[in-house]
Amino acid sequence: MEQHKSYHEQALQPQQWDYLEHPADRAAAAGADPEPDEPDADHESDQAGQWGLFGPSTVTWRVHSDPLIGLATLRALAMQVLHPEGMANVFATARRVDDPWDRLQWAQRHIGAVIFGNSIEAAMTGARLRAVMGQVGGFSGEGSEFRGDDEELVLWMHCCQVASFVEVTRRGGLTLSDAEHEAYLNEQLRTAAVWGLEPDRVPATRRDLTRYFRRMRPQLRMTHEARAFISSLISPAVPELLALTQRNRPSWAPVAGLAWSSLPNWARGMYSSVPGDGAGSLAPSAATVALHSLRDELHRNRH
Template identity: 40%
Template sequence: MESDDLGLFGPGSVTWRVHEEPVLIVAGLRALYLQALHPRAMAGVAQNSNYRRDAWGRLQRTATYVATTVYGTTAEAEAAGRRLRALHARLSAVDPTTGERFRVDEPELLRWVHVTEVESFVTTARRAGVALTGDQVDAYYTEQRRSAALVGLDPASVPGTAAEVDAYYRRVRPELRMTREAAETALFLTAPPLPWKLSLPVRLGVTLGPPRWAYFGIAGTALGLLPAWARRLYGGLGLPTTALSAEVSVRALRLALAAVPQRYREGPILQAARERATRLAARPLPV
């Protein structure tokens, strides 16, 4: 039955275990900082996205997509993938270096976005205190090849272990650099306009108050969790103490979020998945 379909992964997967962590909000921001360092990928976003005008709406849509692919039924995940592929197929951009027009669904660009996203998820989870063995991390990367297939990638072309992810980063690092678009995007990610309900009176042109300072803390933690080579591209943030401070912060944030009642920290897609899993587990075994 469709109502009992547990989707692409299911409750026994490492993917479910990783993505049930609310602290992955930091991982999403870390992935965006990392993705901005790829000039061609950054051009594709800058020339096609309205993220500056609708930053929080875009964030919500991305979060809904990820939750659907992880916790939705197989049909829901595949439908989300089809919609994303159709959107990407209509978009193109101009390479800022060569002037060449390219499609944003080029496999290399899709692969970059996929790898930085899933590596950010599992790395942030581990550094926040989620107990994952090396084998479980490898299993997560292998499972996430199913997500890569949804966006149009050949799963075999996507890193499926931590060692393969490391090798991929070593291969692509010569292409990465801090461009003007990357710098502008990083600044925007660090200090975006807050939703109006969270905004307090403006002083000196900056919306101040607890929500703003809390967001600064999350953004700083996300930057500190970047690989040392990426932090150096952002201007010399490669000190070991930066990484240590970020790890302390993300662990504290995870503990704070764990104190929030479950019904408030779990979205409706995850809750529906848990209900399906509970129904299926309660079913009598066939004789």
């Protein structure tokens, strides 16, 4: 009966930060027969709604089953808070600025439900997110009023996630061709639709995504709240650190520092100083090497 539970009933525990569990892995662990490899079987499952928005044959499942997906989620948060109104959306699902771990777990649960859940779970997750963001409001730096579910703001949140997921996992050693990278971005139009975005407004190629971030950069700034949020990621309180790590895994602070070091150069350049030392001060080339090493270690602990 285990394989018939919903994704939310099998949601990640706080300790499972490193990857979003692949449904096929869960079925195998429960003693179920592995899924057939034939494309027709995948198609039939998709038609029946078993795989929801995606399926075993998609690049999305490969990316989101990677051990570095948790670190990529952290990197996405570090990008999102550079948008002042995006910071408000992050606050909406974090208890306080110096406690980002609830926000990380919240993001993992919701993203995982959309990626690995069935069609109903994906739709319900999107509705829940839109309801939360619809309650966020305030005034921008220019004095204009904004809502958390404004299309431009939701688009920013989505693009930070998509870019982080594929760039961190690929940079850390996940084998993806340029064509598969492009395919992932195109597949993520389905996720964008769940968040309430019009697909024709969402960057669906690497070129379009690069242009989007270039266009957004004048609107970004380093606020006190954003710096406090990033600093709390890199230097978490010890009780939280102990609760979120498992034996034989790298300590959380260096991993969080590596998430910051994996940011694009333009994002790192917005800081007047490095928010921390150790992994948080790695040069881009050294961060790439560290991502490879971390991914290898996580693979060993995972199997």
